[in-house]
Amino acid sequence: MKYAYYPGCSLHSTGIEYDMSSQLVAGKLGVELKEIPDWNCCGASAGHTTNHLLGLALPARNLAIAEKEGLDVMAPCASCYNRMKTSEVAVKSSEETKAKVAEVTEMEYEGKVGVKSALEVFVKEAGLDAIKSLAVKNLGGMKIAAYYGCLLVRPVGIGFDDPENPMTMDDMVTALGGEAVDWPFKTECCGASLPTAREMVGLKLVYDILTMAQSAGAEAIVTACPLCFMNLDMRQNDLNKKVDNANFQLPVFYFTELMAIAFGEKPAKTGVRKHFVDTSSVLAKYNLK
Amino acid sequence: MQPINLTSALAAGKDFVEKVRKASGVDVKACYQCGKCSAGCPVAFAMDYTPRQVMRLLQLGLTEEALKSHSIWLCAQCETCSARCPRQLEPAKVMEALRIEAKKAGFETEDEIATFNEKFLRSVASNGRVFEAGLVIGFNLATVRPFKDAGVAPSMLVNGKLKLLPHKIKGRDAVRRMFEKAEKMEGEHK
Numbered sequence: 085m086k087y088a089y090y091p092g093c094s095l096h097s098t099g100i101e102y103d104m105s106s107q108l109v110a111g112k113l114g115v116e117l118k119e120i121p122d123w124n125c126c127g128a129s130a131g132h133t134t135n136h137l138l139g140l141a142l143p144a145r146n147l148a149i150a151e152k153e154g155l156d157v158m159a160p161c162a163s164c165y166n167r168m169k170t171s172e173v174a175v176k177s178s179e180e181t182k183a184k185v186a187e188v189t190e191m192e193y194e195g196k197v198g199v200k201s202a203l204e205v206f207v208k209e210a211g212l213d214a215i216k217s218l219a220v221k222n223l224g225g226m227k228i229a230a231y232y233g234c235l236l237v238r239p240v241g242i243g244f245d246d247p248e249n250p251m252t253m254d255d256m257v258t259a260l261g262g263e264a265v266d267w268p269f270k271t272e273c274c275g276a277s278l279p280t281a282r283e284m285v286g287l288k289l290v291y292d293i294l295t296m297a298q299s300a301g302a303e304a305i306v307t308a309c310p311l312c313f314m315n316l317d318m319r320q321n322d323l324n325k326k327v328d329n330a331n332f333q334l335p336v337f338y339f340t341e342l343m344a345i346a347f348g349e350k351p352a353k354t355g356v357r358k359h360f361v362d363t364s365s366v367l368a369k370y371n372l373k
Numbered sequence: 374m375q376p377i378n379l380t381s382a383l384a385a386g387k388d389f390v391e392k393v394r395k396a397s398g399v400d401v402k403a404c405y406q407c408g409k410c411s412a413g414c415p416v417a418f419a420m421d422y423t424p425r426q427v428m429r430l431l432q433l434g435l436t437e438e439a440l441k442s443h444s445i446w447l448c449a450q451c452e453t454c455s456a457r458c459p460r461q462l463e464p465a466k467v468m469e470a471l472r473i474e475a476k477k478a479g480f481e482t483e484d485e486i487a488t489f490n491e492k493f494l495r496s497v498a499s500n501g502r503v504f505e506a507g508l509v510i511g512f513n514l515a516t517v518r519p520f521k522d523a524g525v526a527p528s529m530l531v532n533g534k535l536k537l538l539p540h541k542i543k544g545r546d547a548v549r550r551m552f553e554k555a556e557k558m559e560g561e562h563k
Contacts, residue, residue: 093503098534122543125497129450130490133472136396138555142497145544145551188554190547234451247456273415273451280509280522281489285419285447292415318525358532360525 087158087205088150088197089117090168092310093125094161099310101355105340106160106202108354112218112347113210117158120149126167129276140181141188143171148193160202160340162309163276166235168199173242201236203308203339204244207252212259220348223262224370228342229302230254230264231293233312234273247271253306253339260346267300269293274315279322287326290319294332304335304366306342313338318360335363345372379433386434393431396473397466404428410454410464420444424454424464427471445471446483473559488515498552501542506535 095103110117123146132139147168150157159165175182176195186192200209207215230253237247245252248271254264272293278286294316297305307313313336320332336359344354351373356363367373394400404425411423421443422430430439439445448468455463481487492511496503506526513519529535542548 093505096502096540097505097536098529100533122501124501124542124544124548125503127497128493128503130493131497133450133469134476134490134494135555135559136469136473137559138552141551141555142548145547184558188551188558190550234449234453238452238456240452240456271453273449273453275415276449276451277489277493278416278447278449278486280512281486282419282447282483283521285416288418289415289449321525358534360528 085114085205085209086116086118086155087200088153088155089119090123090146090150090157090159090164090199091119092159092161092164094310094314098314099161101341101358102160102310102313102338104353104355105338105344106206108344108349109206109340109347112344113206113214115158115205115210118153118155120146120157123149126164128163128167132167132170137184137188139167140171140174141185143168144175144185144193145189145191147172147175147197147199148189148191151193151197154197156197157199158202158205159199160308161311162201162233162236163311165199165201166238169242170239172198173239201244201308203236203252206340206343207256208244212255215256215259215343219260219346221346221372223257223260223342223346223372226262226366226370227265227301227303228257228262229267229297229300229305230257230270230339231297231305231307231312231316232270233307233309234271236308237271253308256339256343257306260342262342265297265300265302267296267302269296272296274312276311276315279315279319283322286315287319287323290315291323291327291330294320294323294334298332298334302334303369304337306337306339308339320361333361335359335361335366337363377435382434384434386431386436389436390431390434392474393467393470396470397463399462399464399467399470401428401431401462401467403460404432404462405460407459409457409459413453413457415451415453416447416449420447424448424468428462428464428467431467439471440475440478441480441482442471443482444468445475446481446486448472485516488512494552496539498549499545500539501545501548502540504536504539506537507539
């Protein structure tokens with residue numbers, strides 16, 4: 085398997101662990117990743133809510149570059165994935181949109197290649213059997229809440245998993261010997277940029293997700309999006325300071341970090357030491373250090 | 374609250390409903406007001422009008438009320454409403470279209486969110502990618518709270534999560550032209 089790799093802005097900064105662990109997992113699974121040369125930002129929500137056409141064109145430039153190389157794109161970030169998928173579908177389904185997008189990007193994108201999320205490539209395509217056969221460590225029954233966030237399983241009708249009760253990450257946790265807890269906030273929104281732009285509105289969403297994961301008995305959360313990760317990991321400290329009786333210490337992992345650790349990589353190499361919330365206690369408890 | 378003449382509002386709002394349909398692909402008239410969108414909306418608690426009420430405002434021709442609502446800015450574009458609408462109407466796309474129109478009309482009822490988005494896009498337009506440190510610093514200065522989240526900066530720098538200088542892509546001029554063209558074309562197709 086070979087993919088054009090679209091790290092997106094976060095994986096080169098706040099989400100650096102997701103980049104590190106994705107590369108490790110790709111290596112183990114034999115997935116070849118070739119970074120899209122000179123890629124640009126997908127525009128995220130700011131792009132398409134400011135100018136609809138711009139929101140389609142920014143991802144289309146990256147898709148056009150990948151198409152020249154004849155490769156489908158793998159985008160680990162849920163927001164990048166969602167924006168690229170939206171652009172891909174819009175171009176495929178309307179000649180008028182395709183022409184407009186081409187005029188803006190000054191590049192031809194025919195819709196011959198598309199985008200997949202890292203979860204889709206590393207779990208769905210690689211398969212649970214391959215994952216099991218590569219695992220040299222067992223998660224030992226660690227109770228984990230699989231948190232998909234909102235955009236990874238949307239837009240509805242074109243995604244790779246159920247938009248209300250996705251199971252791809254749960255299945256991965258189970259395959260690696262963990263216990264995927266049953267909980268109702270798998271696809272609740274983390275607020276995206278709201279904890280930055282409108283703090284108390286955004287923090288409530290993060291608070292609710294963390295509280296729900298805890299009451300479901302989770303010892304850790306596993307996610308597949310750098311913005312979800314940042315909100316859930318970095319904002320625990322803010323919540324503990326600002327909300328009465330809040331005392332969160334819930335480790336958050338990228339699914340690729342847990343995979344890489346189970347595949348025998350040293351935890352430090354996967355990026356888990358870079359988190360805000362300590363991960364060493366829960367990893368030590370299950371002999372994963 | 375002032376009494377509203379719905380008969381005249383309905384007539385006056387007709388063109389705008391059509392404009393929203395063209396921009397978003399959503400015919401708000403088909404909404405039967407079940408409220409599923411609002412029940413699942415994670416930000417509804419902070420909105421002045423719930424997503425269902427925004428749809429109703431448009432149905433009634435109360436265009437300005439919709440454009441001046443805080444809801445269209447608070448919407449996080451998570452698409453939960455769109456995923457659950459039994460009429461497949463995609464309220465998230467309506468929110469997108471309304472925000473774009475509100476910006477054109479000069480109604481930015483949520484300064485901080487509008488400023489954040491502007492700074493975000495300015496960063497993309499000049500570098501080709503988002504420069505996160507510059508974005509947060511610029512945003513904090515513009516919203517006069519220079520030290521928000523400053524406490525996390527040292528550990529992020531140590532962990533390689535924060536770059537001090539932007540990465541400028543080679544194609545940044547092409548990206549800047551995309552901004553200019555998209556703005557011009559969307560203006561023309563109003």
